[in-house]
Structures are given as structure tokens and as C-alpha cells.
Amino acid sequence: MMNKTGDLLGAIGGVPRPDVDVVVDARDVNKWFGRLHVLKDVSLQVKRQETVVVIGPSGSGKTTLIRCINHLEKIQRGRIFVNGHLIGYREAGGGSKLVEDKEKNIAQQRQEIGMVFQRFNLFPHMTAVENIIEAPIQVRGMARDDAMVMGRALLERVGLAAKETVYPNQLSGGQQQRVAIARALAMKPALMLFDEPTSALDPEMIGEVLEVMKELAREGMTMIVVSHEMGFAREVANRVVMMDEGVVVEEGTPDQIFSAPTQERTKAFLSKIL
Amino acid sequence: MSALHSRGIRPATLVGCLFLLALVVTGCSSGKRSFQFDGNIFLADLNPTSAGVLGALYVTLIISVVAQALGVLLGVLAALGKMAKIVPLRVIANGYIWFFRGTPLLVQLVFFYYGFGAAHIWGWDDITLMGGFFIPGAVWAAMVILGVNEGAYMAEIIRAGILAVDPGQTEAAKSLGMTYRLTMTRIVLPQAARVIIPPLGNEFNNMLKTTSLIFVLGVVETYNHYVILQGLNYRPFEAYAACALWFLLLTTIWGFIQSRIEIRFSRGTATGSAGQSGPGNPGFAARLMSLRAPIEQ
Numbered sequence: 001m002m003n004k005t006g007d008l009l010g011a012i013g014g015v016p017r018p019d020v021d022v023v024v025d026a027r028d029v030n031k032w033f034g035r036l037h038v039l040k041d042v043s044l045q046v047k048r049q050e051t052v053v054v055i056g057p058s059g060s061g062k063t064t065l066i067r068c069i070n071h072l073e074k075i076q077r078g079r080i081f082v083n084g085h086l087i088g089y090r091e092a093g094g095g096s097k098l099v100e101d102k103e104k105n106i107a108q109q110r111q112e113i114g115m116v117f118q119r120f121n122l123f124p125h126m127t128a129v130e131n132i133i134e135a136p137i138q139v140r141g142m143a144r145d146d147a148m149v150m151g152r153a154l155l156e157r158v159g160l161a162a163k164e165t166v167y168p169n170q171l172s173g174g175q176q177q178r179v180a181i182a183r184a185l186a187m188k189p190a191l192m193l194f195d196e197p198t199s200a201l202d203p204e205m206i207g208e209v210l211e212v213m214k215e216l217a218r219e220g221m222t223m224i225v226v227s228h229e230m231g232f233a234r235e236v237a238n239r240v241v242m243m244d245e246g247v248v249v250e251e252g253t254p255d256q257i258f259s260a261p262t263q264e265r266t267k268a269f270l271s272k273i274l
Numbered sequence: 275m276s277a278l279h280s281r282g283i284r285p286a287t288l289v290g291c292l293f294l295l296a297l298v299v300t301g302c303s304s305g306k307r308s309f310q311f312d313g314n315i316f317l318a319d320l321n322p323t324s325a326g327v328l329g330a331l332y333v334t335l336i337i338s339v340v341a342q343a344l345g346v347l348l349g350v351l352a353a354l355g356k357m358a359k360i361v362p363l364r365v366i367a368n369g370y371i372w373f374f375r376g377t378p379l380l381v382q383l384v385f386f387y388y389g390f391g392a393a394h395i396w397g398w399d400d401i402t403l404m405g406g407f408f409i410p411g412a413v414w415a416a417m418v419i420l421g422v423n424e425g426a427y428m429a430e431i432i433r434a435g436i437l438a439v440d441p442g443q444t445e446a447a448k449s450l451g452m453t454y455r456l457t458m459t460r461i462v463l464p465q466a467a468r469v470i471i472p473p474l475g476n477e478f479n480n481m482l483k484t485t486s487l488i489f490v491l492g493v494v495e496t497y498n499h500y501v502i503l504q505g506l507n508y509r510p511f512e513a514y515a516a517c518a519l520w521f522l523l524l525t526t527i528w529g530f531i532q533s534r535i536e537i538r539f540s541r542g543t544a545t546g547s548a549g550q551s552g553p554g555n556p557g558f559a560a561r562l563m564s565l566r567a568p569i570e571q
Contacts, residue, residue, distance in 0.1 A: 121442040
């Protein structure tokens, strides 16, 4: 089904090429929830076509970090650049202050950043294919016929061609998540964020979702994945980032992190999970 | 979702109604001066081909529909205003809701119609639309005042509907690059509609009956028609019985329409994707016939 290279991204007309080599550049990001300091000077760079898996105990700030990357969460200090564009803010006072950007500009920036949620968040009042073509039509102004062609191609690539006119509540969790991935891809994003995409799934459905994600990574999509799937990280990740208590504790290749972690906190976390 | 099922008739209510009816009928004959119910006058009063009946019903219907539509529109705006980040918008929305829910509709009607007219604030002049369609001042004043009043009540219903939509839906829409407006119109409001539709149906049922208050503006709608009629023939029992029957017919027909709409809007939910009456969404007829107590979900 998904063995041929270029299949998934072929459905959207090829690998989206970011303008720059560093797709995500987060610098000294700080975030507070009230008095709780959830991100402390977090810096992260993701290069084009790289797959980065972020691991760490719950409450470590990994989900918050990727939600900041498409400005679903505000940040209080630091800068996040995607494709060279400052996300969510514009600089004021000679670059010393951050002012939240206009809603329209933020919406435009988000078009380049696909996101897949833990709880799928498909639109329940739309069929599978309508979920996929909604944003291309409404946001990108794509013609409905063209969008349908792309939507059908995407559904086929995630193995759900037969589910075109089915509503989300009639799909299994794994199927819903695959539609959600197709929906995000339909905007031809330069970057895909995955927020624990398999955590809400029954064990037997995890494989089908990971398979689609592996395919995407192989085809050269730039991805940041928050996940507890260590097998996936080992196989697909170019880099693994270990977070704890709002800081990046350690990062390296999967081999380095899983076989020879240097930090105590990484060792402690991995011993609990592996 | 209890509102969805609160329109079934409890057996106790039915028994109560029959008891009251019996009381009225026996009361008629046991009084000092006997009262003879005149079936012919009653039927003549009821007859839709009698002068003015259809016209009065038309006025009731058109004012109800326009006022309710205006109410929904204002309700959406007020609900969004109440939830807005911008403080002045919240103040305006809250003030609007506070005033119109805090004063009697009857007072609003006379104040904004007669009061504003007398103070030369707003005259409610008759208007003629482009097609030569004539609307008396009192009629469109009634539409506007009823609509603005209704909007204050709809605001709370719509706000509850919007809050019932999973925040994940907004996040998903935003992550796809949708603006606030697109997110609301394409994703949130259509889903909120499912929660809003059942109480909206009840609001319209209320609106049909509430229009009877606009007799104070001199509009001849269904109720006012029968007020005038009984003044002419001195038969208030027959006239008001006919009046009540007409309103009952209107609300009953609306009940059927409402259950159709509710089934349609449950598309994509666990109980209603097949587009027909399911266990969670019985048709109106089924609810009426089964005479059952409301189901709490």
C-alpha cells in the first residue's frame, strides 16, 4: 500500500520545500502558565526533512513546546522561527519587545504548519473527505473539484479510499487519526507537528498510524513528533530530544540517547519506559 | 440535552387538563345564570374563511418568524460579544442582555413604541418596500422589539451551544490556518447548532404565543382579532376558545417541523447519522403518542 517512495506526498503534488535549511528555529523559549514555569530557555533546531522525536515524562513541557511552534500557546520570552518567519509575534521597540501578531497573519503562518492531535479532533459534522478538503477550499481558495481529487488521493494513500463519505464517528480511532494526518497534509505544510498521535489509540491501531508517519518521514517531510513510541523513534528519528521539567536535558541520535545516555534524568526516564 | 425530550406529555398533565375541562363544563351549567355554549358561533369564530382570521394568522406567523430570525442573529452577536477578548464588546453584550432580560416584554413594547414615538427619538413610520409591499409602523416595531428581546434570551442559549463544542475543534481549525471567522462559521457554529436547535425550537414555540402581546401596539394579529370579535358579538367563551385552538394548531404544526429539523441536525452524531428517528431522537409523533414522561440523558 505505502511502499513506493513519494506516495503520500505525491498525493499533494510532491515534497513541500521549505525556503531555508533550518525549518524550525526556537531560541530561548520561555513560557509560564500563571506562576508555573513550563518552558525554561528551550532551544531547538529542526533541519529540512529531519524527523525529531521529543520524549520525556508527562509535564515535561514537550507538548507545550510543539503547541508554541504553531502559536496555539503564547510564549513570554524567546523567539520561534518557522521557515525564517517569526511565529505569532512581531518585534517592537527595536527588537526588544514581542507584540502578538495580527490574527490574520498568525492564521497565514499556521497554513505552513500541519498538526496532528492526540484526540484526532476531526470535524464530526463533515465526512472524511470533507474534513480533508475543508481548509484547502476555505483557506487556500482551492476549487472544489481539484480539492476532491487531492482529498481522494490522500485518503487512498492512508488506506481509507472506501471511507470517503463516512463520518468520523463511524471510523475507528486509528482510521480517524489517519484521516487527521491526511487533513493536515492537504494544506501542503512545510512542517508537521505530531502531539502524541498514538496515545489515545487502542494498541492494535497504533501500528497503522505509525506506518503512515514512517512513510511520511521516508518521503522527506520535516516532522516533530512528541511520542512515547520508542520503537518508532529508534527506526525513524534523525534526532531524539529528551525534555524534563521544561528544559531540554539531552539530545542526540536515537542510538546515542537510547544506548548511551549521558544524563541521569534520561537514564532514569528510559529505565522506566523501556 | 434534557430540553430535547421535555416536550412529551406527562400522564399527570393530561389528567389535570381533562379535570380542568370537566370543571369548566360543569361550572357552566351550575352557575346562577346558566350559560349555553353556542357551537355555531364557535365554529363561525373558528372558520378560517371568516373575515380576518387568515389575515390575523398570517400576521402572527410573519411577525414570529421575522422576530425569531432577528433574535437568532442578535443572539449570535451577543454571545460572541460576551465571549470576546475586547472589553467594550463584552460590556455592550452584557448590558444588552441585562436590560432586555431584566424588564418585562410588555413594558419594552410600549416604551419603545409609544415612549420613543412621543419623545421623538424614533417614530416607527410606516414603510413601503421596493416591491410596493406596505408594512405598518406598528408591525415592524413589533418585529424589531420582539426580535431584540428574543436576542437577549438566544444569546445565553447560543453561548451555551458554543461552549459545548470541544475546544479541540477550534484548535484543529486554527492549526489548518483558519481565521476566527472561518473557525466560527464553518466549524464551531454548525456544531453548536446541534445543541442550540432543541431550545431554539422551544423559543419559537414561545414566540408564536408571545406575539399575542403586540395587541398593545394595535396590531391585529390572532389574539387581537378575537378580542375585537368578542367585543362585537359578546361571546368571549367561543371567541377565546377559537383563539386558543388556533394557537394550539400553530404550535402543534411547529412541533412536527421541529422534530424533523432536530433529526436532520443530529447528522454525524452517535444517534442520528442514519437520518431517521433513532432511540435517542424519537419523532414528535412518537413522543406525543407515547404520552411518556421526559427522558433525562
